[in-house]
Amino acid sequence: MKNIIDRFLDYVKYDTQSEDDVEAFPSTKGQRVLLSHIAGELESIGLSDVSMDEYGYVFATLPSNIDKKVPTVGFISHVDTSPEISDSNVNPIITKNYDGNNIVLNKEENIILSTDEFPSIKKYKGHTIITTDGTTLLGADDKAGVAEIVTAMEYLVNHPEIKHGDVRVGFTPDEEVGRGVDFFNVQKFNADFAYTLDGGELGDLNYENFNAAKATITINGVSVHTGSAKNIMKNSVLIGNELLALLPQNETPSTTEGYEGFYHVDYFEGNVDKATIKYIIRDFHMDGLEAKKNKFIEIAEILNKKYGKDTVIIDIKDQYYNMADKIKENMYIIDTAKKAMESIGVAPKISPIRGGTDGSRLSYMGLLTPNLFTGGANFHGRYEYIPVSSMEKAVELIIKIIDIIYNDKK
Numbered sequence: 001m002k003n004i005i006d007r008f009l010d011y012v013k014y015d016t017q018s019e020d021d022v023e024a025f026p027s028t029k030g031q032r033v034l035l036s037h038i039a040g041e042l043e044s045i046g047l048s049d050v051s052m053d054e055y056g057y058v059f060a061t062l063p064s065n066i067d068k069k070v071p072t073v074g075f076i077s078h079v080d081t082s083p084e085i086s087d088s089n090v091n092p093i094i095t096k097n098y099d100g101n102n103i104v105l106n107k108e109e110n111i112i113l114s115t116d117e118f119p120s121i122k123k124y125k126g127h128t129i130i131t132t133d134g135t136t137l138l139g140a141d142d143k144a145g146v147a148e149i150v151t152a153m154e155y156l157v158n159h160p161e162i163k164h165g166d167v168r169v170g171f172t173p174d175e176e177v178g179r180g181v182d183f184f185n186v187q188k189f190n191a192d193f194a195y196t197l198d199g200g201e202l203g204d205l206n207y208e209n210f211n212a213a214k215a216t217i218t219i220n221g222v223s224v225h226t227g228s229a230k231n232i233m234k235n236s237v238l239i240g241n242e243l244l245a246l247l248p249q250n251e252t253p254s255t256t257e258g259y260e261g262f263y264h265v266d267y268f269e270g271n272v273d274k275a276t277i278k279y280i281i282r283d284f285h286m287d288g289l290e291a292k293k294n295k296f297i298e299i300a301e302i303l304n305k306k307y308g309k310d311t312v313i314i315d316i317k318d319q320y321y322n323m324a325d326k327i328k329e330n331m332y333i334i335d336t337a338k339k340a341m342e343s344i345g346v347a348p349k350i351s352p353i354r355g356g357t358d359g360s361r362l363s364y365m366g367l368l369t370p371n372l373f374t375g376g377a378n379f380h381g382r383y384e385y386i387p388v389s390s391m392e393k394a395v396e397l398i399i400k401i402i403d404i405i406y407n408d409k410k
Helices: 004-012 029-045 119-124 140-158 236-246 286-307 332-343 358-362 388-408
Strands: 048-052 058-062 073-078 093-095 103-106 111-113 129-131 167-172 193-199 204-206 211-220 262-270 274-283 312-320 371-373 385-387
Touching (some): 004 140, 029 048, 029 058, 029 167, 058 140, 073 140, 073 358, 073 388, 093 103, 140 167, 140 193, 140 385, 140 388, 193 204, 193 332, 193 358, 204 332, 211 236, 211 286, 236 262, 236 286, 286 312, 332 388, 371 388, 385 388
Parallel strands (some): 073 167, 073 193
Antiparallel strands (some): 048 058, 093 129, 103 111, 211 274, 211 312, 262 274
């Protein structure tokens, strides 16, 4: 049986960074390569009904080993990594018996995982921690989730004394660019409910998430020679800066927490003639999301009145919604996860996801899918890390949830 460390280190070798604004699905070829590898691994450990469809989704079944019908539970993770920083040539560093101090990730470039900047790491003193070498992200989001699901399935195949109904597993591409379940066949997946393993540190249990939209802003300037520009030139970069300044400066990711929403500019490119700005818009409440979307429209009207019609063109698209509105009617799913965590010695930490998961959209597609911890921290960056003990607990959690579902329905 392959241990969780070896499996995880195998997966992070694959370059699976997804790419936004690409028509192809998956958006990058590397994702399909890893998904194919996972499909082969699922077959080799003894799962049934292993399939990989034209879109790259990998589904498989751990068949029931009991005579009676119990709910079919699913476990889902995504293989892609964030476009925000490279995952090419990931070189993980394993720190055994972590001493509670700073971890030097890259001596040559003086990149340090500092306990002053990331104090939560100190609670893992004495544990084995996997980090990056400071030049890439690690990919625990969400290859840790993939490794945990596959490892749990292998354990159950090898331990038939643990009774269970049908268990479905699924692995998806392009979650990080908001397209993870665009072509996910809920009917084919055929689970009564599911969990994503896409959360953060030990104990995380999430069934609330942002309502989300994205705004693409095109600014059309007028470029002329600077020597004769007075009253003629319209500099799209300066107009873009003006637009940024008209948005609330205290509603950004770095100034908000908990249930507070935000506007986040994650792309700004242009010249005098034309500029493009991309924003993500987040709020836990639908009326808050609508207010933020309307703010962009109001600003566009102000700037178009000042600089001329169609100077600022805004395209806003909804991405996903708060799954709490669906899951609150079916709290058995949450209660089962809480009970499972408590039984393996993990204190549940129920908190809102300041982001989204595949489960956010799946819950609106008829498959209720809250989110469980993977154990990682500092996702989407060079300071990402994951304690091995947390991954092992995630494997235990999957097995215990399956066990509870069987025993609750005996």
